[in-house]
Amino acid sequence: MALALQTFATVKDANTALKSQGSRYLGGGTLVVRAANEGDVSVSSLVRSTDPALSSIAVTDGKVRIGASVTMAAIARHPDLSSLARAARAVGGPAVRNMATVGGNLFAPAPYGDFAVALLALDATVSTDDGEAPIETFLTGRDSNRAIVTTVGFVLPPQGDFRFLKVSRVKPKGVSVLSIAAVLELAGDGTVSAARIALGCMADRPTRARAAEKALIGRRLTKDGIAPALAAAGEGTSPITDPIASAWYRAEVLPVHLGRLLLT
C-alpha cells in the first residue's frame, strides 16, 4: 500500500498532523521507510517538517545543540564535534550516515541506536515543543512519545573525557554486538571522580551501567582499579538476542570490552 507524505514548514503544524491515526514522523527514513517497504501496514502516512532549526548544529561555550534532522555524516564532519565523530561514524555505511538522523537514532531499537548510547553517556537533554526531558527519562518513555523531537543538547566534555566503542563482526561496517560510551572525569591524583557509562544492545534500548559507574569512583584506571566495575558491568542488564549474538554472548563479552574502553 502506498504511503502518503505530508510536509510542513513548522514543527507545530507537523505535530498537529501527527495526531491522526497511523501517522508517523519521517526523519531520514532508514527505519521507517524500510518498515514500509517490508510491508508494515501500521504506518499509513508519514509527516515531516522542513523547519531549518531541525537541521542546525550550534556550539557555544562548550554547550552543544543538535537539531533532530542533523545526520550522522554532518556530525562526523563538524569541526567542533570531533570527539563525537567516532560515535557518529559507527552508524551504518556512508549512504546510511548521509540519511540517518539524530532524532531517528533516539527511537532505533537495539541492535541500533549507537549514537543514542553516546548521547546517554553525555547526559543529553531531549527537547520537543512540550518541553525538555533528560535523555534517560525520554528513552524510558519513548514508545508512547508522540511529539516531534526538535533538538538534543549537552555539554561537550573536555577532549579525552568521552570514550566510545562499538563491537561488530563485520568490519568496517556492521551491526552492533554491543556499543559502550563513557564520560569519565579524573581527579588530580588520577582516580575517577565522576563516571557515566551507557550501554547499547544490553537491553531493547540504551541503558546506564549504574553499578559499574559507582564501582569506578575513587579507583584508578588500571587493571586492578577497574576490576570491581567490570564485575558489576552486567548488573541490571537484559541483553537482546538476534542473529548477530545471543544474550548470553553479549553478557559474557561486555566486561571484556568495557575493560578495553576503560584502559585505552
Added chain:
Amino acid sequence: MAKVPVQFTLNGSEKAEFIDSGTTLLHALRDKIGDTSPKGGCHQGTCGACSVIIDGELRLSCLTLAETCNGAAISTTSGLSEGGVLHPLQRAFLDTFATQCGFCTPGMIMAAKMLLDHTPNPSRDEVVEALSGNICRCTGYEPIIQAVLTAARSNSQNAA
C-alpha cells in the same frame, strides 16, 4: 489517491512526473522515468545497489521518498559516460574484471565516484570504507577495490 508532482534534475536533465505520494525514488527512477541503472536488491538499505548521488551526497534511493527530492540534482551511473566514452571508473571495472553479474556495479560505482570526487588518491582502507555499505555476491570485493584504485591512478595520470 491524488498524484503529487515531483521535479528534479537527473544527470543534468530536467525531469517532472506525477507520482503516488510515498513512492520511493528508486521506484520513480526505474519505473516512471526509465533510468534502470539503480538496482533494487533488498529495499532494506542493506545492499547499496540502489545508491545514487543526491545534491552531492550518496544516498539509498530505496529508502528515499521521491517527493523529498523536489528541486534536487540527482546523479546515477547511467549519466556517467560522455559521448559514448566510459567514465574512468566504468573503464576500470571492466578492465579489472570487477563486475560479474553486474547487479551491484551501479551502486559500487556511485559509492566509488563519491569517494574519488572528494579523495582523488584514496588509500586501500579508504576505498574499503567507502564501499562498506555495498554488497557484492560475486566478485569477492578484491577486484572492485582494485578497480577503484586503478581509476584513481588513471585520473591522476590524466590530470598530470
